[in-house]
Amino acid sequence: MIAFFASVTALYAQPTLRDAFKDNFLVGVAINDGHIAEKDSSRTALITAQFNTITPENVMKWGPIHPGEGKYNFDLADRYVDFGEKHGMFVIGHTLVWHQQTPQWVFRNADGSPADRDTLLARMREHIHTVVGRYRGRIKGWDVVNEALAEDGSLRGSQWREIIGDDYIIKAFQFAHEADPDAELYYNDYSIENPAKRAGAITLLKKLKAAGVHITGVGIQEHASLTWPSAGALDETIAVFAKLGLKVMITELDVDVLPSRKKNIGSAEITENEAADPALNPYTEGLPGNMQQRLARRYAELFGIYLKHRGTVTRVTLWGVTDDNSWLNDWPIKGRTSYPLLFDRAGNPKPAFDAVIKLTQSK
Numbered sequence: 001m002i003a004f005f006a007s008v009t010a011l012y013a014q015p016t017l018r019d020a021f022k023d024n025f026l027v028g029v030a031i032n033d034g035h036i037a038e039k040d041s042s043r044t045a046l047i048t049a050q051f052n053t054i055t056p057e058n059v060m061k062w063g064p065i066h067p068g069e070g071k072y073n074f075d076l077a078d079r080y081v082d083f084g085e086k087h088g089m090f091v092i093g094h095t096l097v098w099h100q101q102t103p104q105w106v107f108r109n110a111d112g113s114p115a116d117r118d119t120l121l122a123r124m125r126e127h128i129h130t131v132v133g134r135y136r137g138r139i140k141g142w143d144v145v146n147e148a149l150a151e152d153g154s155l156r157g158s159q160w161r162e163i164i165g166d167d168y169i170i171k172a173f174q175f176a177h178e179a180d181p182d183a184e185l186y187y188n189d190y191s192i193e194n195p196a197k198r199a200g201a202i203t204l205l206k207k208l209k210a211a212g213v214h215i216t217g218v219g220i221q222e223h224a225s226l227t228w229p230s231a232g233a234l235d236e237t238i239a240v241f242a243k244l245g246l247k248v249m250i251t252e253l254d255v256d257v258l259p260s261r262k263k264n265i266g267s268a269e270i271t272e273n274e275a276a277d278p279a280l281n282p283y284t285e286g287l288p289g290n291m292q293q294r295l296a297r298r299y300a301e302l303f304g305i306y307l308k309h310r311g312t313v314t315r316v317t318l319w320g321v322t323d324d325n326s327w328l329n330d331w332p333i334k335g336r337t338s339y340p341l342l343f344d345r346a347g348n349p350k351p352a353f354d355a356v357i358k359l360t361q362s363k
Helices: 002-012 041-050 077-084 117-134 158-163 167-178 195-210 231-243 288-306 351-360
Strands: 026-031 053-056 090-098 141-146 184-189 216-221 221-227 247-257 313-318
Touching: 026 041, 026 090, 026 351, 041 247, 053 313, 077 090, 090 117, 090 167, 117 158, 117 167, 117 351, 141 167, 158 167, 167 184, 167 195, 184 247, 216 231, 231 247, 231 288, 247 288, 288 313, 288 351
Parallel strands: 026 053, 026 313, 053 090, 090 141, 141 184, 184 216, 216 247, 221 247, 247 313
Antiparallel strands: none
């Protein structure tokens, strides 16, 4: 118990991300079921000390919250919103329409045949009105549509698109705005720093705006590596979205330091996987000092660009609290030891944390 209080005291004594960037943008974190349930008091202390906005990793995706027709599971989602409100945080809802983690009943009739356009639109509207309406005025911003673009910038061939048509994205935003006219509404995607996909995102966003859709901003997921995206590509991407009159959020930030054979640079497609190989899991005993410094320089580079675009960039959210609960431990290879975040497995700040904090102290 004495050791616990000592660690909490040290945590509050150190600089915090929320204070360091308070004049620039919100700094947030994605939290999982255990964090929401406050199973580990040290993690709760870390989250509430360091961050001023939260995103749910999974509890508000369609599958967990709406697993069957007419059946909703609101327990953890309610606790998530309560957590954010209790600690004075800007609460994000993630995500309403996605091609993943949506149960097949949504797209099928009772006999298993494909639903028609009107049926699927009705289900989408009912889901969005029920979920967004439940948290109206409490959840401040929603990832309305997630990952609707393919790598070449075209619209992804999801069941949403196949059954409803290209306007399913417009409809999702319309339904969300009906359910909470005051909420910020976002389009969220990965690898939109790549030229082809960025061009597709610009086309999509222009179409939404031309259709009179209420859209507040675009989320750049930013599942980065030590070399991707380049500083120039990131800088240009933020700038072109700003020219559309949209806010920009960095919504799922992490930096993968492990080697990979991924073909699509920047992809975060959860269905991708690679065969296990010890050569792709080289740091099982800890991240060497030289790699810690490379990670620190990379985080400083990324945050430096975000700071350059302060005013356009309104939020930067880390996708996970500590290295041990990062999704990158199991993607695209299960069971690896990954080090993509600012806090290590014990909850201690890494050199990357110090490098990020120093960006604000030098100004």
